[in-house]
Amino acid sequence: MTEITAALAPTDSKARRRRRWLSRRRSIFIGGLLVGLVLLAAILAPLLSPADPYEQVLSDALLPPSWEHPFGTDDNGRDLLARVLYGARLSLLEVVVGVGLAVLVGVPLGLAAGTIGGLVDQVIMWTMDVLFAFPGVVLAILIVSILGPGLFNLLIAIAIFSVPVYARLMRNVALGLKSMDYVEAARALGASTPRIMFDHILRNALGPVIVQSTLTAGTVVLSAASLSFLGMGAQPPMPEWGAMMSDGRNYLGVNIYMSLFPGLAIMLTVLGFNILGDGLRDLLDPRS
Amino acid sequence: MPTYLLKKLVTLPLILLGVSLLVFVALRALPGDPARLMAGPEAPQEAVDAMRVRLGLDDPLPLQYLRFAGSALGGDLGTSIRSGRPVTVEIAERLPKTISLALVAYGIAISVGLSAGMAAAINRNRWPDQLTMLFAIAGASIANFWLALLAMNYFAVELGWLPLMGSGSWKHYIMPAITLAVMPTAVIARMTRASMIEVVGQDYIRTARAKGLPERVVMRKHALRNALVPIVTIIGLNFGSMLGGAVVTESVFNWPGLGRLLVDSVRFRDYPTVQGVTLVAVTAVVMMNFLAEMLIAAINPRIRFD
Numbered sequence: 001m002t003e004i005t006a007a008l009a010p011t012d013s014k015a016r017r018r019r020r021w022l023s024r025r026r027s028i029f030i031g032g033l034l035v036g037l038v039l040l041a042a043i044l045a046p047l048l049s050p051a052d053p054y055e056q057v058l059s060d061a062l063l064p065p066s067w068e069h070p071f072g073t074d075d076n077g078r079d080l081l082a083r084v085l086y087g088a089r090l091s092l093l094e095v096v097v098g099v100g101l102a103v104l105v106g107v108p109l110g111l112a113a114g115t116i117g118g119l120v121d122q123v124i125m126w127t128m129d130v131l132f133a134f135p136g137v138v139l140a141i142l143i144v145s146i147l148g149p150g151l152f153n154l155l156i157a158i159a160i161f162s163v164p165v166y167a168r169l170m171r172n173v174a175l176g177l178k179s180m181d182y183v184e185a186a187r188a189l190g191a192s193t194p195r196i197m198f199d200h201i202l203r204n205a206l207g208p209v210i211v212q213s214t215l216t217a218g219t220v221v222l223s224a225a226s227l228s229f230l231g232m233g234a235q236p237p238m239p240e241w242g243a244m245m246s247d248g249r250n251y252l253g254v255n256i257y258m259s260l261f262p263g264l265a266i267m268l269t270v271l272g273f274n275i276l277g278d279g280l281r282d283l284l285d286p287r288s
Numbered sequence: 289m290p291t292y293l294l295k296k297l298v299t300l301p302l303i304l305l306g307v308s309l310l311v312f313v314a315l316r317a318l319p320g321d322p323a324r325l326m327a328g329p330e331a332p333q334e335a336v337d338a339m340r341v342r343l344g345l346d347d348p349l350p351l352q353y354l355r356f357a358g359s360a361l362g363g364d365l366g367t368s369i370r371s372g373r374p375v376t377v378e379i380a381e382r383l384p385k386t387i388s389l390a391l392v393a394y395g396i397a398i399s400v401g402l403s404a405g406m407a408a409a410i411n412r413n414r415w416p417d418q419l420t421m422l423f424a425i426a427g428a429s430i431a432n433f434w435l436a437l438l439a440m441n442y443f444a445v446e447l448g449w450l451p452l453m454g455s456g457s458w459k460h461y462i463m464p465a466i467t468l469a470v471m472p473t474a475v476i477a478r479m480t481r482a483s484m485i486e487v488v489g490q491d492y493i494r495t496a497r498a499k500g501l502p503e504r505v506v507m508r509k510h511a512l513r514n515a516l517v518p519i520v521t522i523i524g525l526n527f528g529s530m531l532g533g534a535v536v537t538e539s540v541f542n543w544p545g546l547g548r549l550l551v552d553s554v555r556f557r558d559y560p561t562v563q564g565v566t567l568v569a570v571t572a573v574v575m576m577n578f579l580a581e582m583l584i585a586a587i588n589p590r591i592r593f594d
């Protein structure tokens with residue numbers, strides 16, 4: 001009934017569909033552009049940086065932006081532009097490690113839960129529900145308090161709280177596909193369970209997993225920065241954006257640039273991943 | 289409804305069991321000897337051994353867990369290493385601070401988010417909509433401690449309008465509450481917009497308009513009321529991320545709540561407090577989510593969370 005009225009409604013005119021087609025690609029374009037900029041900054045950091053990000057020139061401490069130091073300098077006289085640029089490398093590393101670990105663990109778990117079912121499904125999903133009950137930051141703090149502070153330990157913690165997202169997603173995809181005709185046909189032809197898992201289910205899950213990974217990337221950058229800011233992630237003198245702002249916090253009213261520029265970089269990066277993820281979701285998964 | 293309710297009532301204790309197991313295992317997995325940690329680095333070996341017996345660390349693990357869970361249920365979360373006081377007392381002192389801050393932030397988020405989302409849905413594809421969506425997507429991408437630092441720099445240090453840190457007067461609430469509210473405001477605005485747009489396309493809205501009701505009444509009475517269900521859901525389910533945000537916000541503003549207690553306890557390696565705060569916070573989140581789901585199921589029997 002609702003489908004009929006939706007189809008008849010004048011809102012779905014050709015011009016409107018065209019506009020939507022454009023706006024979806026606009027999201028992907030804008031988001032992709034921002035992420036591309038961060039990637040470019042990470043790759044070209046050595047070329048674009050006016051100075052070494054670790055070199056301390058104490059006589060030049062806490063300078064405001066100038067031609068020589070476009071973003072100014074920090075409390076140790078290090079060039080802030082160089083540190084923000086090198087920070088892009090760390091942030092992308094965070095995304096690759098954080099999202100990568102979560103996908104590597106979450107996807108097989110969800111796949112197993114969805115295709116095998118029964119007790120395996122129940123135990124896996126119970127574990128995921130327990131992890132999911134924790135607010136991400138709180139779980140990460142608990143894990144870091146055990147493993148000790150440090151960027152890599154923090155990324156393990158962030159990956160752990162992202163695992164349930166992928167497990168749930170993968171399980172839903174698997175459950176949806178399991179009863180599809182072509183999967184049943186494959187089973188009737190004698191395909192083994194592993195073969196069905198990989199050839200028929202996993203391949204079709206690629207789209208949703210890519211969308212989710214893009215959206216998780218933003219969360220990973222934000223969480224890693226937050227926890228580094230609290231001193232539980234990247235340690236000085238690493239040019240991690242959150243850790244840089246942790247230094248900047250001591251110079252409020254003296255030099256705001258130490259906090260301003262790393263925060264701007266975080267915003268542009270997360271914004272890029274979020275817009276890109278929204279666009280990809282609209283494109284690859286029109287239902288939601 | 290009965291089977292759904294029953295299923296939920298069975299899973300709730302199972303989740304809480306898992307949460308307590310995880311928190312318990314986390315403390316056991318600590319590097320080093322917990323007895324040595326509690327007795328202090330300079331304590332003689334006899335004192336450490338006595339501490340081990342007193343803490344029951346010689347017993348088998350399942351027994352230790354049962355004792356931990358039993359005393360937690362009875363309201364005993366152990367003793368803080370840092371202050372030497374019961375962890376429950378530490379938590380009880382900080383809890384009202386976190387709750388009051390969260391309530392003010394929720395108030396801001398709901399009033400701003402709801403109005404912005406409504407304005408966006410009513411003026412779809414025009415500037416109020418574009419502005420709201422821009423804010424919604426930017427608000428979800430900003431590090432709240434960045435906003436906090438900028439606000440502290442301008443409004444507290446340079447202009448001197450607001451207190452920099454701490455709590456006490458109503459002025460102390462302004463910056464932390466707004467910082468904490470940004471993320472949920474963005475989420476609520478987005479959800480309200482989407483929900484309103486969907487409801488406005490329904491037949492009964494056309495009927496209400498056709499019978500000549502003023503647009504304002506249609507929007508407020510017919511559209512918003514029905515659009516509220518997913519909005520209430522999202523508010524309930526957002527409680528967890530609100531608590532997560534409070535951890536960072538409280539630390540920046542030196543707000544004496546649970547979040548800062550957690551961060552300080554990690555720094556001082558005060559593991560019983562870390563354990564206790566985590567357990568209390570996660571239990572609160574699980575209960576809030578459960579209540580939100582129950583409320584929604586009661587309002588709208590068609591909705592199920594599976």
